[in-house]
Amino acid sequence: MENFPDGLEGIAAAKAEIVHGLKPTGTAILNADDPRVARMAAIVLARRQEHSGAQVMYFGRNEASHVTALDVTSRGLLGTTFTLSTLKGQAAVELPLVGEHHISNALAAAAVATHFGVSPDAIAAQLRLAQPGPHRGVVRRYAGGFTVVDDSYNSNPVALQEAVRLLEQVPDARRRIVVAGEMLELGEQSREMHIACGRALARARVDMLLGVAGQARDLVAAAQAEPNHGMITDFVETASEAGRWLANRVQSGDVILIKGSRGVRLETCLEALPA
Secondary structure, eight states, X not given: OTTOTTTHHHHHHHHHHHHHTOOTTOEEEEETTOHHHHXXXXXXXXXXXXXXXXXXXXXXXXXXXXXXXXXXXXXXXXXXXXXXXXXXXXXXXXXXXXXXXXXXXXXXXXXXXXXXXXXXXXXXXXXXXXXXXXXXXXXXXXXXXXXXXXXXXXXXXXXXXXHHHHHHTOTTOSEEEEEEEOOOSOGGGHHHHHHHHHHHHHHSSOSEEEEESTTHHHHHHHHHHSTTOOOEEEEESSHHHHHHHXXXXXOTTEEEEEEOOGGGOGGGXXXXXXX
């Protein structure tokens, strides 16, 4: 956001250039759950008035979606299950990617596949094989009996809070630990957003919070300031310090979320953990 004076609206306007560039007979596949994206349909409708064949297909959990997920059930660190509903029918999906936020990505892919005539059963079969990219929600189970969700590739306020929701859905966690790195490239709203995330974390089912680098200090301070937050909180300046902090505290049964912006390189803190 730091390069867009209008914040998210500015980013949305830039993304809308993709829809402006749609071929006269093309299809815009839009996220119905994001009002900024859904509004891009107006660009396509304007083209229709010019006698083109441009179409819109929506995906998401919104009732206006052509491709959606029904009966969503979280399986914690095993992923989610849902019924994929498309214009061509329905199919049961077992999505191994952890966190309900991955359903939106799955629905986007399913919408593209549906547009090209792929059946719901074939889409569901492929979604069952989905694997996370490096440091993008990779579940690592250690011999010491603890588990790490390595989501250290990048971070932003919404993504952080969605990842914490996943942590809350792990039923048998002895302790839930969040290692939250600084969130970069947020522009003038950066401090305010870190503070808001800290307040949200204080209300979540989190037992320990470690902030790492820069304005993650504000995130930790905001969590500490919330009444009855009940968390153990701390702050360190580097990922290597975070690794030592974890290695000295981790216990069997712990579930640890590692999440921060790319510049913090939080994945390096995993090197300090016992193999």
